[in-house]
Amino acid sequence: MNPMSMSPNLALNQIVAERQAAGERIVHLGFGESRLPAFGPLMDRLAAGAVRNAYGPVAGSPGVREAVAGYFGRRRLPTGPDQIVVAPGSKPLLMALDLTVPGDVLLPRPAWNTYAPQARLAGKEPIAVPIPAECGGVPDPALLRDRIRAARAEGYDPRLMILTLPDNPTGTLASAAMIRELCAVAEEENLLIVSDEIYRDVVHDPDADYLSPAEVAPARTVVCTGLSKSLALGGWRIGAARFPEGPWGEAIRAGVASVASEVWSTLPGPMQEVAEYAFGEPEEIRERLRAGARLHGAVAREVHRIVVGAGARCRPPTGAFYVYPDFEPVREELAKHDVTDSASLAGRMLDLGIAVLAGHLLGDEPGALRFKCATSMLYGENAEQQETALAAADPLAVPHVRSVLDRIEEGFQRLL
Template sequence: MPEPPAVTMSATLAADEALARRRRAGEHVVSLASGEIGLPVLPGLRERLGAAADRNAYGPVAGSAGLRTAAAGYWGRRSLPTDPDQVVCGPGSKPLLFALLLAVGGDVVIPAPSWVSYAAQARLTGAEPLAVPTPPGEGGVPDPDALRAAVAKARAAGRDPRCVVVTVPDNPTGTIPSRGTVRRLAEAARDLDLVVVSDEIYTDLVFDPADRAHSPALEAPERTVVTTGLSKNLALGGWRIGVARLPDGPLGRKLGTRLTGIASQIWSSTPAPVQEAAAWAFAEPPEVVGYAAAGRRLHQAVARAVARRFTDTGALLAPVRATCYLYPDFEPLREPLADKWGVRDGDALTELLADRYGIGLLPGSAFGDDPNALRVRAATGRLYGETRTERQAALDAPEPLRLPWIRAALERIDAALGDLAR
């Protein structure tokens, strides 16, 4: 019997647990490793979740009519007209993505670098991830020309790539692919008969409204599945709620049948109380719109402040346009890092920053990047405070960088990076 695919702990969750152990041991650590958005729950969401606590029936596998209608409206306001029958709900966008890979079948093209779970999920389905580099400064999508070449080579070798996963905007780089690149990606997917799975969980965390990310579903609507959730824009990671928008047409109906069949065997239905609260959130009443806007302002202020610390040290970093993620490259410091610290790759760099300075980051290798590169991923979403009071103050503050706990974290990062490069 063949061995099952190796399953390792998600790098972000493993880093969270390691930093939590150090905190319990009395160490003062600064977490820049987690994808957690450290903000309080919007009161209106809390109230609706509690009011729906007695909804204990399984409900439809694809999700309640109210949630699917609200999600359809959410996408419609983003220039993607959607029928509720195109929507499937799940307990987080992460299991939805996994179920979609199962539904599509075949090998999976992923960007390099890309979110830590894409390659792992592909392997868990029994497929092979096919990593294709992203264009400079445009993370989240494989370079379209390189995609064509890689798929042709893979098929010539007997492999069966059937879909390409993209992230718009991107984790880990916090960048946004241009419209032209997305258009060329869609053309390549059409020519190669690939399904596009577009993870758009960060689409509401673009700092400038005029800089909105361009969805592949606008360019290849007949073959693009879009997924999103509320873990990032509304900081509801622990509530586990996600939605997928299937294409309108034969492919969408086929995928929908397979996806709901898989869901029926794995999670049966998403918790009904969470669906009730999520339906209100996806309808985007003024309270939700205001909360999301406040979150974007906070992410922008803190992420750009941390970005300045990296670039002042001499690291290379693309302009921060979205999310709370940074992807600095310490290549200009390779010689002094090697001479002074014996650091020659991203893994050693993150170990040094964690062990000597108590600053947790993730190496680029966790995201499928070149293991010899000196790139790391920093996430600023955990800098907003340790208590609900602090986090609410950060969300409300017109100048969050003046808050003592955020200022202290920035000073700690500044001192560590300065010592590192000195």
């Protein structure tokens, strides 16, 4: 039997749910679910798709692949339908890539907690490279070449590099200059780039300078995306991948489709109906995306203000819905509460009624005083409250949002 345990964010989510059901008051900042209601037009499409009960093509129907290709085309990535595979979430696509492409995997440290376990499940070695000071989601370009050469000297074979744009867990977006530098290393070292862009439509500034590595190194970049974060459809499981043109990209896509045929067969027909509509991006979907990005950005920035006020260093969030504070500046004060590493710090936060995901569970240094705060479940206890927060010009002034933010601030003020 494989000795791996449950994914830590899902395990924490289960623990928090059990404790909340037992009557404990816990603010959940440890799980990156976009807690917003399903958009009405999406539900209509789901109902309309219920008649699609046949398996259909493994890679997806022509209509859904055309829609996803158009989605990428509007983002400066000209794409044909034959470059697309859809799946029940982006997780299976990432796993299928690990099973298809040989070689070990270069990851930023810290990184989303699924990348490394998936690599191990595929028999690969995850090779962590620290992130740069400015942002997360990418290995530090200044350290990457040396780490590749050291890994090869140790007998490993790094051939894939995962970038997350914007990033989970830091909530930041790597600059265009940094992406170009990383693509240059990938060219020199013959790496396949896996660009996880599931948060692309949750960049807070609509005018931000977003550069996909597929624009710079199109022949060696696979892009993964999905609808769980941008449109709050995590439970519906809709993901998509774009593969490079040319023989290498075609071979990788064929390998992923082969894995799909043996593991998930195809994206369920009703979800293909939803995906074709959503990736087609009619105006109502574009407005929903804009409203979501505004809300996520406002609340993430407020939590950033709170953690900095509590003594942490923290990169300002620019995308997704995370902040990643570092409490090293107050290590001596935390030691008085027996807090000496990320595990004990997360335990202290839980005692204060705030659930966070400890940094070591994301591949960070165990002794560091860092954790992930996910800010996307703070918009209300029911659909009506969440829609109110989404529609508000100033979400921070909405009473139920302000109330939970005040509870968070009170908890952080009691940390030391």
